[in-house]
Amino acid sequence: MSLKEKILIVEDEFIVANDLRIMLAKAGYTMCGIASSVEQARELIALKDPDWVLLDITLKTPVSGIELAKELFLQKKPFLFISANTNQATLEAAKTTQPYGFLVKPFRERDLLVMLDIARYRYSAEHSAVQNNQAVVSDDENNFPDIIGKGPALKKALEKIRAVARSNSSVLLLGESGTGKERFAQAVHRASNRKNKPLVTVNCAALPLSLLESELFGHERGAFTGANQKRIGKFEQANGGTIFLDEIGELPLDAQMKLLRVLQEREVPRLGGDMPVPVDVRVIAATNRNLEKEVAEGKFRLDLYYRLNVFPIELPPLRERTEDIPSLVAYFLKKFALMLGKPVPEISKEAMQSLMEYRWPGNIRELEHIIERQVILAISNEITDFDLPVHLEKNTGSTSFETMEQMERNHIMNALKLCKGRVSGANGAAEILGLPAQTVYSKMKKHGIESGYK
Structure with a gap:
């Protein structure tokens, strides 16, 4: 500033x-x-x-x-x-x-001074991005073919992608689980000047702390017991391109400090190495957590938050973009029918209406799994009913709703109940929820759900 x-x-x-x-x-x-x-x-x-x-x-x-x-x-x-x-x-x-x-x-x-510095950078990045966007975007009603829908909530998020893509600014994707953060990260990368370089995805929730440094930053041969050969870390793999740090809110504080140092110095310290390795990487991070609240509670570093939150993009939950549900349903029906070698089924008006009224706590990921299951079970050319959970409210506009945290907790508990407490492996809660097992364990810990829950 x-x-x-x-x-x-x-x-x-x-x-x-x-x-x-x-x-x-x-x-x-x-x-x-x-x-x-x-x-x-x-x-x-x-x-x-x-x-x-x-x-x-x-x-x-x-x-x-x-x-x-x-x-x-x-x-x-x-x-x-x-x-x-x-x-x-x-x-x-x-x-x-x-x-x-x-x-x-x-x-x-x-x-205070760090916050002001980052605010100035973010402000200038947004304005230069908007100018770049006005200069280059005129032919793109749908230049993100992997992102389905044309509703106003989705268009607002896509406009932000178009604005920031050609800059090198860090992007923070915010939103509930299942809203498609990885697809948005891919869209930012493909619309950027780095599109011909690698996009490397890291699920921070799935990285054990003991392996985190080695996975992210790499190690030299002999750096620790079992390090029989040199390993190139994720940041080096993404050199010249983009690294997508998914579920960044799950990183423990020790790991946050090491990540911050890499973002500040733009070099990675390979374990067992004498000299850090310079890297040129654009960072996209994503979380379904409220990072301001995590910062206030001492669970997320303030300085790292400011480094990542240069250009935040809020992804709308599916219940706020119901006009996109028919397009998403058509996309998933075609996808799974082709995979299974079946004709693409039709959907009755009543069945479609039930999808429009459902609250979708699991968002697009939940819709995808329900469509996949229905296509597998379909014995005729028309789907007339969907087996939707009945314990959740319909999308009727009522103002008496559970909080997002309550809905997530209940969703996990119902999955665990269905799986008799099993989290990982075939027919486990993680598979049903479409999440890595480590992520489910992390969310269970966050919500105080016992691992033996039946």
Whole structure:
């Protein structure tokens, strides 16, 4: 962030606001005032036209920080949130206003300066990406053939892919399990200038900590017992191309620190090697976790979060893009009919309606598995019914819903019950859920589900 740019602080706790002012002034930033309310902030914004706003989410005033954030978004004035509130509903509401950073109290001076630096980089990356997008995109109503659908929620995510693809900015794919993060990562890579170089995928949840460094960074022969030959790690394999770090939120803190060092230094330390190996890699990460909440709870490093969250893309859950369900169903019907050597079956209106009304806690992955199962079982040319779980609410627009965490927990527990507690192997819960067994174990631990659950 240019030190000539002006910063407005909107914070109703004097001590916090003054500490911020001192930190920023010490670092050489230009201050244009402190506002303790939204009304005062509006006056200062009109009078001094700040370049950036540091905004407390939970102002103890009639108008909240989130309401001001909505106004700033419409004014196209970049802002960053500061808050001591780690309530998930508040964090989700704050995220919808698209801030350029999020700092949780209490924080260190270094955290503040890093956040500002990353915010500036992200802001400039977005604007240059939009300019590049306007220059090159005009013929692409569907230049992502592997991503099915044309609804507004999906189009919004695809527009962001088109905007960021040609830059080297880190991309963070956010969304529930089963929303197609790997396909979106592939789409970013194929639309980038690195498309002729490798795309290497790493499932962070499936990497045991003992093997993580060796898998990601490689090792020399003799580096440890059993290292009988040199191994090239995933980052080196992706050199010149893209590395996709799926389920990044599952990485333990020790591994997060080592990953951060690689992203900062752009070189990997092979185990047993004398010198680090330079790498040129574009990073795409994905998670279904709320990383702001993980940061607030000390489970995810703030500095790594800022490194990854340069260009976030939110992938919509299937229940928010029901208009795409018929296209997805047609795609999966054709796919599995061809695989099984069967004619592509038709679907009755009633059967399609049941799919449209279902809540889809497992998203596209769950739809794919249900269609596959139905094609296997089909004995006629028409599918008139789907065996959908009856314990979940239909997509009727009711406002009384389970949280995403409750739905995920219940979904896993029902799969475990169906499999008599078996997680891995044939007919295990992991297979039914379409997830690696290690991921299911991780989610069970997260939700407090006993491994022997029946």
